Amino acid sequence: MKTLKGWRHGLALALSLSAAVTYAAEGQPGGADALKPAPAGFKKPLAGLGETFSQAGFYPNLFLGQWYISNPSAGVQQGSHQWMTQINAGFDFYLEPLTGLKGTSVHFMEGYVPWITDQTATDNYFTQSGSLINGSKSGYVPVTSHLTRFTLEQELLDGRVFLEGGKGYVNDYVARPDCLNAFMCMSTIAITHKPSGFNFPNYSNWFGRVGYNISPELKVQGLWYKSDTDASMTNGWEQSRDTNYDAYLLDLQYAAPRADKPKAAELMVYYNHIPQTTQLCLTCEKGISDWQGGVFASTLQTFWRPDVRQPKMLQGFVSLGTAFNDRQTSSPSVGGMDYAVDMGVIMRAPFKSRPLDSYSVQLTAVQITKDEQTWLNNQGYDHHRVEYSLGASAMINVFDSVYVGPYVEYLFNTNPVFAANRVVNPGHDQASDGLGVGLIVTIPLGHLAGLTPKRSPYDGHYP
Secondary structure, eight states, X not given: OOOOTTTTXXXXXXXXXXXXXXXXXTTSTTOTTOOOOOXXXXXXTTHHHHHHHHHTTEEEEEEEEEEEEEOSSOBSXXXXXXXXXXXXXXXXXXXXXXXXXXXXXXXXEEEEEEEEOOOBTTBSHHHHHOOHHHHTTOOOOSSSEEEEEEEEEEEETTTTEEEEEEEXXXXXXXXXXXXXXXXXXXXXXXIITTTTXXXXXXXXXXXXXXXXXXXXXXEEEEEEEEEETTGGGOOSOOOOOTTEEEEEEEEEEEEETTSSSOEEEEEEEXXXXXXXXXXSSTTSOOEEEOXXXXXXXXXXXXXXXXXXXXXXXXXXXEEEEEOSOOOOSSOSSOSSEEEEEEEEEEEEOOSTTOTTOEEEEEEEEEEEOHHHHHHHHHTTOOOOSEEXXXXXXXXXXXXXXXXXXXXXXXXXXXXXXGGOSTTTOTTOOOOBOEEEEEEEEEEOHHHHHTSOSSOOOOSSOOO
């Protein structure tokens, strides 16, 4: 029987929160690290304390997010849904102002999920949707509190060289989504959290990284990390586990958010020793290999901006993630993935009165391996290898730095990969093409309260 391990995770809210805030601001005057000031007359209650913290090198982080996903007419069980509430709390502490230790900093973040729609290991939104694109947006969170980050960082040569180690979420540093709504970026969700072996958001990896800022726009870094194929059953504070596997990557990033026509690009190669399992039918012998590798590449380019003094602009993006070892079907972290590609356009600030709103349309394609397709066909699921979605999304600024991000997508060639076994789908229901919808709400509570008057210079995503 096909294993459910690793399929039970999802792109948890941390990624969507960071992408919503960072990419909604990217290309705006002041760059992606700018925070919109509060409206005139709005007094932040803890602004004085926040300024004191900032001068001491201490940056508190307190973030609240809410997500909703549903499949009104797509997938295996149409009309299913999932709500999830996420709270992230932590800090960045730069020691130099208080101790004189130049370039030394400590970073901490704890994630907490106080509410998620009722779920079990065999009955959750993954298995209800079944769809590779639509179902991957969901989360399986049996442990409500997780260590997201606890690292020590040292910068050298005036910040040109950096070294960092501890526990953290690898996707904070590499394979950053260019899609307006991160929930729609399958090149990140489907590839980096499966073949690449990144633990899912809020499930931290042991890692060490070293990098060099070649210029303010260009950075190269390498990471060693431990991928935990059963991370959903942890709280992040555990040490070495039998389900940890060594993984490595090399990454090159270019970003020019303050250019007249902002642009960005990234190239990442990865290799790991995560077991890859292939099984072509229920009674067939399982084959196992102990490696996986691949490439992630992305680019975002502004090709129209009528006035460089204004945030109005039109951007295009393309991102691709691949897995080289295609002899796999039911591997815990891969599950029959071959490649995923996203491409689209983003219109930022189309309305002069709404300078922080953005809108996007995009096309996504995800291909499963030939072995995975054979597995599905041998069980009577006759679907194409490539699943597509055509979608639209928005990122709407509602108050200060609070954003609401709705999206809608139509799924074609919908594949029941998450529901293709007797336990979760005893009726052998096929997956239907149709609509998927969702919504994310991001609320930076620390910034709203005045505790974080400006963004920390830390390289990682937030929350």
